[in-house]
Amino acid sequence: MKIRSPFDGPWATPEPPLDIKTGEWRFQRPVTKVGKCRQCGWCYVYCPLGCVEVKETHFSANLDYCKGCGLCAKICPANAIRLSREGEE
Ligand code: SF4
Numbered sequence: 001m002k003i004r005s006p007f008d009g010p011w012a013t014p015e016p017p018l019d020i021k022t023g024e025w026r027f028q029r030p031v032t033k034v035g036k037c038r039q040c041g042w043c044y045v046y047c048p049l050g051c052v053e054v055k056e057t058h059f060s061a062n063l064d065y066c067k068g069c070g071l072c073a074k075i076c077p078a079n080a081i082r083l084s085r086e087g088e089e
């Protein structure tokens with residue numbers, strides 16, 4: 001099975017097109033406060049889409065795919081993720 005999406009999620013099907021930018025469905029986005037991230041990886045594990053990426057100094061969502069469910073912000077033990085409405089800073 002060929003998966004073109006970098007994130008294998010429930011939207012992935014065996015036939016193309018697979019690369020659906022689910023981030024367009026979002027009305028709020030998770031913003032990582034880089035200095036507060038302890039790199040525990042909970043957001044990575046709990047994100048239902050598996051779209052949290054590991055950066056050099058922190059973890060953050062790939063906004064091409066993040067649907068803005070807010071789960072990562074809810075479970076982050078360091079309170080390092082805030083939700084921002086789309087179109088606002
Ligand atoms: S859950 Fe919070 S502290 Fe842990 S890696 Fe994710 S953003 Fe960083």
Ligand code: SF4
Nearest residue numbers: 047061066069070072
């Ligand atoms: S808001 Fe939801 S979909 Fe987006 S990174 Fe966090 S847990 Fe994943």
